[in-house]
Amino acid sequence: MKRAEIKLIVDLDDNNIPQNITWESTDSANKDAVPVKSFMLALWDHNYKNTMRIDLWTNDMPVDEMKRFFFETLQTMGDSFLRATGEKNIVEDLRDYCAHFADKMDISPK
Incomplete structure (x- = not known):
């Protein structure tokens, strides 16, 4: 079985506002962290039958x-x-x- 890891890095200011967001993947040809301004992550929780979400964007988006x-x-x-x-x-x-x-x-x- 193949496994890949996706990593999100969020730099927060003193008020917990995202200042920088980067992502990287072990399955990507590009091994450097890629800067982004926003992301939306939705995960389905089968046990509770609901969606868990994380929506973040930088203050300069x-x-x-x-x-x-x-x-x-x-x-x-x-x-x-x-x-x-x-x-x-x-x-x-x-x-x-x-x-x-x-x-x-x-x-x-x-």
Whole structure:
């Protein structure tokens, strides 16, 4: 069995606000920690039948990039849901919502 480790490093200020976030993986060709401005981690707890989440972003994450980050996360969640369930109709509804979200946030692809 192969095993990979994903490591997230969060540097906090005195008020516990993320200042820097980096990530690295043992399964990556790039062995250096990669800086990022935000991440969302969702884990399914089978025993309690609920989702555990960690959403963090640095204090200098631009709002326009946060809007794009949410849009792209919603889009890729649809891709994952389709692969996991085959539920094409509801994924099309999610894609419609994503288009609406992008329009309302003024981030629609040109």
